[in-house]
Amino acid sequence: MTGIEKFQKERAELAELMTEKADMSMKRFLNLDSKVYEDGAIPAKQKEMLGLVASLVLRCDDCINYHLVQCHKARVTEAEIVEAMDIGLVVGGSITIPHIRRALKSWGELEEGK
Amino acid sequence: MTGIEKFQKERAELAELMTEKADMSMKRFLNLDSKVYEDGAIPAKQKEMLGLVASLVLRCDDCINYHLVQCHKARVTEAEIVEAMDIGLVVGGSITIPHIRRALKSWGELEEGK
Amino acid sequence: MTGIEKFQKERAELAELMTEKADMSMKRFLNLDSKVYEDGAIPAKQKEMLGLVASLVLRCDDCINYHLVQCHKARVTEAEIVEAMDIGLVVGGSITIPHIRRALKSWGELEEGK
Amino acid sequence: MTGIEKFQKERAELAELMTEKADMSMKRFLNLDSKVYEDGAIPAKQKEMLGLVASLVLRCDDCINYHLVQCHKARVTEAEIVEAMDIGLVVGGSITIPHIRRALKSWGELEEGK
Amino acid sequence: MTGIEKFQKERAELAELMTEKADMSMKRFLNLDSKVYEDGAIPAKQKEMLGLVASLVLRCDDCINYHLVQCHKARVTEAEIVEAMDIGLVVGGSITIPHIRRALKSWGELEEGK
């Protein structure tokens, strides 16, 4: 199993646990968290890239991996991923580099797994 | 060994190493870090929940696990834990979700281990 | 007009603008943001203190002021405010000190304005 | 003078001071900071929105205002701005709300100033 | 009055208020906060630069101004300040730029006020 596949499996298990334990407020948040990435004035593909860069500057590997998977499904190209990461890197600084390294590995696995 | 037990074992080992290497300033900080959670105008139980939410919005898994253990000892209920996490989730955003997922798993282990 | 009164006036004006411009998702978030502080397994008063400490460690003066007003309405005492801030200070570090200084000034104004 | 005009004036003055005091490394960073927002695999307009959301979740008013000006020049619509902010709000949490309020005011000023 | 003088005056007033309201834990923190910048294995001058860069990457203008004043007293040169800021800028990213701009203005005022 690749790293990104392992991430997806573990995420699915823990997401199920969260849904089970969640009260109404938590459920509403989770719904809203899906809602804001849907097609609208901004197309879904671009929204995933917004989510990716936000996750990168806040340095959350799980969130980065999630949005990489979504970007991959939305047919974002590697050149677009790298340019989005450039912005995250310049805005967020060298502290984002370890996350970019791991993200590029995940991206490679997604591309190979096509 | 459950995840939370593994966390407690590793934390104990590293905490011992830190005490060994710490100078006077570091020791004073560690003392103060115990002091502020003691019973006072705010009861210790509520203080642990303050520590939990602070740790959640700052997204530190080790700190979250530590305060979950303390909350469990102080007989915080699951409904209280979930409502405290709701506040952390709303204040801190979806970037806290991976931490909430892992925290709910730790909490489940603490409840089962009673 | 005291500093905290000025804050409340400006906040009200900008909050109105936000409601006016907000789409459905933004409105849902704002509703949820009220919801999570309501009485539940954790009483509303304690939830405001959770919101206060979360705001302090994330270093948001506007959020701190908002929760100070709510804490004041909920009859939180100054001793409780100071102990909550102690936790924020220890968890979040000296970087929170300028926010604590301003918060204590706001709190004094709220107490005098009773 | 509107708030956003005042921001632009002060920013220009301080940016000049920074250029004057900057050494080679600082200059290189500033060049790179322009470079990453240029048209490429991702169009400049979308890159400004990436910069906007990154600035929002990191909660930097000056950076938000700067990217709002750039978005306005690139003919981003208000509906797009609001949806981009929805993502920032959900990812970054209620702690971003004071910044969104101020950003919507700046945006209104930019729209009126057309 | 220059910007940095205004900062120092307001800081002194609010610091007095904090000391007045502080309980034992808060006082201990404030003592420790002085202690760690004293001469030791690392000279006080270098410690102020550590405090400056930490404040810059955490983006706290008040903390930056405080350490700039201390650095100025310790005869840190402008070239050293700029190189320290280069590190903060690269580590923390473009989000630190507005703080660097304001810091360079404060530094200029300190140099002129000699």
Added chain:
Amino acid sequence: MTGIEKFQKERAELAELMTEKADMSMKRFLNLDSKVYEDGAIPAKQKEMLGLVASLVLRCDDCINYHLVQCHKARVTEAEIVEAMDIGLVVGGSITIPHIRRALKSWGELEEGK
């Protein structure tokens, strides 16, 4: 293999992947990221300590480990490391403690591996 050796091996592999995938902007950033730690008005040894404290308050284990290795090569003493960490701890708060614990373990491994 010790923890710090494992870190160095994995870092080298991922850094190679990053260089391979990087576009011109990313490469420029990486160059600049080396440049700012070179000897200048501030000696390289002190710059590594600035990088260490910046990494600690931003709570990035990989960045901390990297600068610990560099500090070790530059013959920083353990007393200096501990005092630098004291500053990071006081500025950044108890949320940095898990990182300090792990850093002290890494440092011990570097010292033993001499």
